[in-house]
Amino acid sequence: MSRLFLGVICLLVGWSVWAIDTGRAFEDDEMQARYVEIISEVRCVQCQNQTIKDSNVQIASDLRREIRRLLSEGKTNAQVFEFLVQRYGDFVLYRPPMSGFSLLLWIAPGLFLLFGGIVAARVISKRMTMPLDVDDDEIHQVES
Amino acid sequence: MLKFVVPLIAFGLLVGVFIKGLDPERDIKKLPSPFLGKEAPHFDLPRLKVPNERISNQAYDGEVAIVNFWATWCVGCRQEHGFLMELSRTSDVPIYGIDWRDQREPALQWLSQLGDPYVASGFDADSVTGINWGVYGAPETFLIGKDGRVLLKHLGPLSRDAWENDFLPAIAAAEGDQP
Numbered sequence: 001m002s003r004l005f006l007g008v009i010c011l012l013v014g015w016s017v018w019a020i021d022t023g024r025a026f027e028d029d030e031m032q033a034r035y036v037e038i039i040s041e042v043r044c045v046q047c048q049n050q051t052i053k054d055s056n057v058q059i060a061s062d063l064r065r066e067i068r069r070l071l072s073e074g075k076t077n078a079q080v081f082e083f084l085v086q087r088y089g090d091f092v093l094y095r096p097p098m099s100g101f102s103l104l105l106w107i108a109p110g111l112f113l114l115f116g117g118i119v120a121a122r123v124i125s126k127r128m129t130m131p132l133d134v135d136d137d138e139i140h141q142v143e144s
Numbered sequence: 145m146l147k148f149v150v151p152l153i154a155f156g157l158l159v160g161v162f163i164k165g166l167d168p169e170r171d172i173k174k175l176p177s178p179f180l181g182k183e184a185p186h187f188d189l190p191r192l193k194v195p196n197e198r199i200s201n202q203a204y205d206g207e208v209a210i211v212n213f214w215a216t217w218c219v220g221c222r223q224e225h226g227f228l229m230e231l232s233r234t235s236d237v238p239i240y241g242i243d244w245r246d247q248r249e250p251a252l253q254w255l256s257q258l259g260d261p262y263v264a265s266g267f268d269a270d271s272v273t274g275i276n277w278g279v280y281g282a283p284e285t286f287l288i289g290k291d292g293r294v295l296l297k298h299l300g301p302l303s304r305d306a307w308e309n310d311f312l313p314a315i316a317a318a319e320g321d322q323p
Contacts, residue, residue, distance in 0.1 A: 045280035048173060058245065059280050062271045087185075087278040089178040 025068050038067055038080055043092050051094065177278055177286075177297040184211070184286065184294050185276040189266030192243050192251055199266045201292060203240060208295075208318045210239045210311075211286040212262070212302070213274060215246040216254045218282040224301035225258050231307070232261035237315055241265035244274045244282050287311055289318045 026032040039053040044060045052060040063084070070080045081093065090096040098106055164170075179185065188200040203209075212228065214221040232239055241262035243251045248267060255265075268274055277286070287296040295314050298306050 045175065059271070062245070062275060065270075066272075066275055086178060087275060088280070089175055089278075091175050 025064075026071070031071060034077060035068065035071055038071075038077060039064055041081075041094050042067075042084060043094055045088050045092060174299050175278075175280070177294065179278060179286075179294040180297065181293060181295075183292050184288050185273075187242070187266065187268075187273040187276065189242065189268055189273055192241070192248065192265035192267040193255075195248070195267070199240070199264050203264060204238060204288060205292070206290055208237055208290055208315055209288045210237055211242060211277075211288055212239055213242045213244045213277070213279050213282050213284045215244045215282045216250040217246065220301040221283045222258075224283055224303070225261070227302055227304060227307070228261035229259045238263045242268050242273060244268050244279060245271045287314055287318075 024032055025035045036053065040051050042052045042063065044050045044052045044055040044057060044063075046057050046059050047055050050060075052063050066083070067080055070083060075083075084092045090100075090102065096102045184201060186201055188198055191197045191199050204211075210231075214225075228239060231237075239262050241264070243265050246267075246269065248269075251265075251267070255262075266273065271279075277284075281299070283301055285296075285298040285302050286294055287298075289295045295318055296310055298310065
């Protein structure tokens with residue numbers, strides 16, 4: 001039983017071996033580091049919850065190939081990202097830029113807080129100028 | 145009065161956002177093309193049927209055209225093929241194919257068996273053109289205007305519904321414009 005269990009564990013652990021492009025893309029350590037950094041930041045457009053680093057779908061491997069080509073042509077990381085965004089939109093980036101609609105998403109919590117704060121402040125200040133509720137018993141006590 | 149109107153408007157807006165967000169018709173996996181309204185990316189490919197000739201954007205220079213990315217491994221392409229054949233007979237808009245990430249032999253066989261709706265097909269074996277056009281899953285169909293701009297992009301098999309509701313009005317508008 002435990003052997004079977006061990007076997008299953010080995011299979012699961014070994015699964016990552018099936019990932020493609022296991023070899024290094026670049027001889028140069030710095031280039032390889034940049035390459036890995038970029039492909040970990042790019043969303044696979046077909047399998048949308050994976051980076052192209054983790055996906056073995058054909059389109060991901062095509063995109064990796066294009067990225068390798070661009071890097072070996074001496075393009076900067078920013079230029080590589082621009083290349084991808086031009087073709088597939090901000091969606092390919094796991095960290096989309098803070099502009100346009102995504103900017104709205106970023107500032108929305110602040111806006112809500114500000115709006116709620118203003119409403120709360122107005123309600124509270126209104127309450128403070130209102131006379132306190134006094135019940136009838138107390139009034140009788142004061143009168144007597 | 146204001147006390148009721150303001151929250152009501154805010155509530156209405158939120159409901160609107162949720163209805164849009166939860167619309168079952170909306171497919172969140174479909175990405176809008178960043179090329180809409182912009183010039184279609186340049187391509188220059190060997191032709192599928194005539195490998196020593198090339199085809200590029202110039203093939204449809206100055207006319208409204210359809211560019212359809214297809215492949216023999218693609219189920220949706222087989223699904224839309226009959227409709228493309230019908231369009232090639234009934235519509236004046238030329239259809240250009242780009243055989244995407246495919247092999248030449250089965251592609252030629254496909255066209256001879258199922259019919260060839262394309263004026264011409266480019267052969268994009270290593271997906272260089274596909275990536276330049278932002279293609280991520282065949283079939284994808286682009287409508288190109290006379291000035292070479294992308295007017296529409298349709299993901300998935302081209303249906304009669306999409307053709308009548310999206311393509312025909314866009315084609316009519318594009319044909320109306322003087323080049």
